[in-house]
Amino acid sequence: MTANGFAGTGQLLRLILRLDRIKLALWLLGLLAVIAVTPISLRAIVDAEAEADGTTAEQVLAEQAALIETNGASIALQGPPDALDTFGGRYAFEIGAFTLAVVALMNILLIARHTRAEEESGRAELVRAAAVGPWSALAAVGSVALITNGLLGLGTSAVFIADGRPVDRSLLYGASVALCGLLFAALSLIWVQVFEYGRAATGMSLAVLGASFALRAVGDVQDNWLILLSPLGWVQAVDAFGDPAVWPFVLSLAAVVVTVAVAIALVVRRDVGAGLIEQRPGPPQADPTLPHPLGLAWRLQRSTLLWWTVGAVALGALYGSVISSIDDFVEDSEAMREVLEGLGMSGDALRDGFITVILSLIALITTAGVIQSLLRPRSEEVSGRAEAVLACSISRRAWLGSHVLLSLAAAPSFMLAAAVGLSITDALVAGGFTDVGATLAAALVRVPALWAVAGIGVLLYGWVRRFSLGVWAVFAGVAIVFLFGDLLRLPDAVLNLSPIGHVTHLPGGDQGWLSVVVLCGVALLGWAAGIALFDRRDITDA
């Protein structure tokens, strides 16, 4: 197979761009909006403070940099505290690892959408049967990834240049953002060859993303080699506004080349529609628990739920391992202790503050798992399998209720799993358990937030199936308010609307129980209304 292996790539490329033009435009605009808003709001904050203190903006920046450098929670969340005394460096820090993770997510979903999902639906077969080479699909979706990330990188550079940052540094930073996207696109290309199912491939890519995020978080807090294990860590090590490093680019480009080469080699080793992992035969008869609404829902969801639980333990464990370094910050520095005491805080407060942020972050991440679980009925319906089951003697309430019940049970399971993981590694590193009860309670107090988002999802699904993906928009809103609410100086009324972050102050703080009650109320209403509405609507696969 020579050049013909890529025959038809141009047409496929145009097809993907046509199918995806709105989706990709929205992703790009959303990401660039978050990136563009950072300089504007940060500058306003710094200028206001400078005016109030009668100093210069640079001095304010330097003071804040000193505080951030000792704040393990924000380092774990956002990235290495490099060049924080420059505006560029501070913007990059505020944009942070989380935005980079979203860039990665965009790429993972893009690749899955145009490779595995296409094959599963059988459309790929139609395309391959036409005069199209075996590598054309890869080349086409790869080119789309190149274009998308290129535009994102250029847009990011433009934002920084418009703010008056040096052109070369701005271009370097934009390039690092684009590189982040390409790295995860390339990684996903491999998983979609290995797994037969889009869901499994996407899950694997997301697991890699989660691990990358956590590894770099620990690496950044402890300032050690762990970041070398994380593509996100490489990208952030570029340090565009401080002391720029070249090795991350070399390493990343090499990784992209190798992964793409592996993907190309794998494509021709398997059949269209098949994966590299063979299917084992199943039992000729069903377990007696399967023909039961809850049994069926459990069977369909269990692997997703178990993987999320494992992921939650791992995430908690990674963060738990850095808690004692926070204590070390304080113990090592007499000055730091004085600053804190001046603010009326103890070393414990710093520790609690860290756990509070981490648990809220984990709550945010696992909300995605709960949403995935509650959207399972949707994919059952779209595929036509719900029709087959609901034509049996099983009520709609029992069917939807079983799936909803699992997604509800998932919320405390994920949070407890994370809290247990966090407590165990903390104990291992520190040589003893500290206040496990408080950590577990703090994890549980966040569960109603997950339930409330789930309630909105159930309501949307039960009402009109088309609306159900809107729950991801709710999730995006919650994430933006949690991650950027303070930076954007959103009014308290808006901050309080978000179930995650602002309304929980455990461990250590005072918990307002009203919010817990309200969240439980929203959740209950959502489930009840969603299930009642579902009883009334058509079941269709169209």
Added chain:
Amino acid sequence: MTAAIHVEDLVKTFGPVRALDGLDLRVEPGQVMGFLGPNGSGKSTTIRVLMGLLRRDAGQATVLGQDPWHDAVELHRRIAYVPGDVNLWPGLSGGEIIDLLGRLGPGLDQGRRAEMIERFDLDPTKKGRTYSKGNRQKVALIAALSGHAELFVFDEPTSGLDPLMETVFQEAVGEMLSEGKTVLLSSHILAEVESLCDQVTIIREGRTVEAGTLAELRHLTRTSVDVTTTRPLAAMGAVDGVSDFLAHDEHRATFAVANADLPVVMSRLAGLGIEAIESQPPTLEELFMRHYAVDGSDRSAAPPDTAAAGSAGDRP
């Protein structure tokens, strides 16, 4: 006796689309009803209303004496349904899916289950994702045919089955009938309808256009006749019920006769002295073409040497 399925003036809209527009359907207990109509005419929509999956906008529907929407859960213990597009759970084996659908539905007879797996030649240990289209169909058919249902609802059940398996399916349905079960069968395979169904209902654009036994329906169409007489027969062209008259010479002509008018036409021909006569009853295809054709006009697909696909105005 109450009907197994009774549908009157059924209306179902999807936004601006009027998928069902006053549809009527009646199936008596113990009947096999063929349910026919062109693509998009509303067969699957009707069946989904009958299975309580879609909510009707207007009209009446009763299944086994109960309301398909309100009494769905109870009813589904008595009905076996095979949807048109069978989608299986990728991670469940065929055997698991048969048990799942069977036990959640009208129950499973273990002996019959084993027999059907054998007859349909299915490997029940394969995972759902690895079955071919025909094998996916078999899984759903086995689940339906192994139970204790009173009513079977099949939406294009044999699409994707090979001819051998089609025969197995027809035999199995035959057995259900001899046990007094009722069957509603939507299909595009006319041979299957002809061999299984005693009654057919033909719909178009969401309305019933024809219903009755196959014999009755044949009666509504025309027979083509090629006749040679001893006396000149030119006058036959003017006889009521004769159309598409084509005289080859003075004594020989071909024409079409509305079946209802056959007795009259035949006696006129007899008066002319028949030397040779060849008549062709309408085939099922012709019957359908006539009803499937848009606005009742000819479809070029109709064989040119028959006059079956007449215009609606010709109907007796």
